[in-house]
Amino acid sequence: MIDKAYLIQTGGxxxxxxxxxxxxxxAKISKPAPPLSDVRARALFADEFPGKALDSLWxxxxxxxxxxxxxxxxxxxxxxxDGYVARHxxxxxxxxxxxxxxxxRLDLADIAAPKATLAFDAWPPAGLV
Amino acid sequence: xxQAPFDPVALAVPFFVLAVILEIALAKARVAHAHYETKxxxxxxxxxxxxxxxxxxxxxxxxxxxxxxWSHRAFTVPFGAWWGWVAVFFLExxxxxxxxxxxxxxxxxxxxxxxxxxSQHYNLSxxxxxxxxxxxxxxxxxxxPLAWLGFSPAQIAIQQGISLVYxxxxxxxxxxxxxxxxxxxxxxxxxxRVHHARNPRYLDRNYAGILIIWDRMFGTFEPELDxxxxxxxxxxxxxxxxxxxxxxxxxxAIGKDLAGSRSPREVVGYxxxxxxWSPDGSRDTSTMLKAQWRAEQSxxxx
Numbered sequence: 517m518i519d520k521a522y523l524i525q526t527g528g529x530x531x532x533x534x535x536x537x538x539x540x541x542x543a544k545i546s547k548p549a550p551p552l553s554d555v556r557a558r559a560l561f562a563d564e565f566p567g568k569a570l571d572s573l574w575x576x577x578x579x580x581x582x583x584x585x586x587x588x589x590x591x592x593x594x595x596x597x598d599g600y601v602a603r604h605x606x607x608x609x610x611x612x613x614x615x616x617x618x619x620x621r622l623d624l625a626d627i628a629a630p631k632a633t634l635a636f637d638a639w640p641p642a643g644l645v
Numbered sequence: 646x647x648q649a650p651f652d653p654v655a656l657a658v659p660f661f662v663l664a665v666i667l668e669i670a671l672a673k674a675r676v677a678h679a680h681y682e683t684k685x686x687x688x689x690x691x692x693x694x695x696x697x698x699x700x701x702x703x704x705x706x707x708x709x710x711x712x713x714x715w716s717h718r719a720f721t722v723p724f725g726a727w728w729g730w731v732a733v734f735f736l737e738x739x740x741x742x743x744x745x746x747x748x749x750x751x752x753x754x755x756x757x758x759x760x761x762x763x764s765q766h767y768n769l770s771x772x773x774x775x776x777x778x779x780x781x782x783x784x785x786x787x788x789x790p791l792a793w794l795g796f797s798p799a800q801i802a803i804q805q806g807i808s809l810v811y812x813x814x815x816x817x818x819x820x821x822x823x824x825x826x827x828x829x830x831x832x833x834x835x836x837x838r839v840h841h842a843r844n845p846r847y848l849d850r851n852y853a854g855i856l857i858i859w860d861r862m863f864g865t866f867e868p869e870l871d872x873x874x875x876x877x878x879x880x881x882x883x884x885x886x887x888x889x890x891x892x893x894x895x896x897x898a899i900g901k902d903l904a905g906s907r908s909p910r911e912v913v914g915y916x917x918x919x920x921x922w923s924p925d926g927s928r929d930t931s932t933m934l935k936a937q938w939r940a941e942q943s944x945x946x947x
Contacts, residue, residue: 522701525655525658525697526697526698528658529658529693529694529697530694532658532662533690533691533693533694535662536662536665536666536669536686536690536770537683537686537687537690539666539669540669540681540682540683540686540770541683543669543670543672543673543681545669545672545673545679545680545681546680546681546682546683547680547682547766563876566845566937566938566941567937567940567941567944594884596765596882596883596884596885596886597682597684597685597765597886598680598682598685598765599682599765599766599878599882600882601881601882601883601884602881602882603881624884626881626898627890627894627897627898627901628881628882628883628884628890628894628895628898629881629882629883629884630884631884632884
């Protein structure tokens with residue numbers, strides 16, 4: 517049998533959680549997340565994949581992600597909240613991924629980040645060697 | 646004494662709530678440095694709330710095991726003896742250090758602990774991003790020797806609660822450094838920011854609960870450098886704020902790896918190897934990431 521004190525404590529905690537989330541939303545104090553520039557994307561890739569040279573870089577049209585080629589790998593960067601999530605997949609897989617309505621859908625094969633969607637004008641990018 | 650006469654964590658909950666409100670208010674007023682993102686705050690507080698529910702599932706077993714061991718104790722530490730409280734303070738904190746180190750350096754226990762590190766923020770709500778599967782991972786077994794030594798289940802529970810309450814306030818960027826003597830002895834916001842950072846320099850460092858002396862003694866201490874601000878989160882960050890993903894993603898990943906295992910060595914490696922272990926070395930462990938980082942540093946310096 518669940519005791520009364522536990523129920524009161526749980527109910528009170530639920531109310532407090534709701535109030536704190538509402539307060540955080542009202543305060544609007546998340547980290548600044550302006551659209552990515554080439555420079556910022558390169559800096560983020562350098563943090564995420566130290567030592568990996570970028571052969572080519574494409575920033576999404578909405579500035580909320582980027583994709584880079586590094587040898588046989590595609591390095592992927594996607595906005596999540598006011599931060600980013602990064603993964604790498606084989607370049608050939610990125611090249612063959614579905615592109616529809618201006619959105620590239622990448623299967624990252626990772627339960628922590630199953631897929632990424634990146635907005636581009638075209639894919640594969642024009643002029644790709 | 647079996648049942649603790651009070652629960653430090655339950656008593657501290659109103660303080661937790663007020664402290665988060667204060668941190669948000671000071672950040673809003675630009676008096677203190679703190680960032681809160683709404684979905685991230687939801688995930689952190691949701692995990693803390695869920696812990697109340699999941700904790701009940703294993704609390705009975707943990708309590709019963711502690712009582713059983715205590716009933717076979719080697720000595721008896723009187724509940725009211727001052728020296729008993731001094732002893733349990735140090736011994737519980739030492740136990741916490743090894744629990745925490747195990748929870749980072751071996752994947753099975755990392756799976757239960759990773760959720761606490763999965764926020765890319767570092768604020769007081771991050772402190773409440775607690776595990777749902779800690780009880781199932783069995784790390785509570787590490788505290789049983791204290792009961793065997795004669796500390797009562799109530800005394801152990803109270804000291805565990807004090808440690809948890811202490812560790813709340815260090816999850817903040819609002820406090821830069823404490824006085825030098827305090828930084829030398831106690832775990833502080835600065836030391837714990839290092840622990841939550843994913844910069845290769847800072848990985849797997851500063852496991853302390855209350856006292857930082859254990860890290861200094863066992864070689865896992867790393868100071869926070871102003872020149873290298875911590876980047877928070879995990880090596881491979883989560884792509885969303887789904888509570889089920891936060892709580893269970895590493896367990897599911899272990900399950901997938903085990904399903905694809907081809908030998909007992911691989912099973913043991915996937916379960917009890919360091920996080921990031923793989924049979925062919927194609928994934929990165931903390932040790933490998935640190936080595937890559939050092940090589941990159943050397944290349945730049947050359």
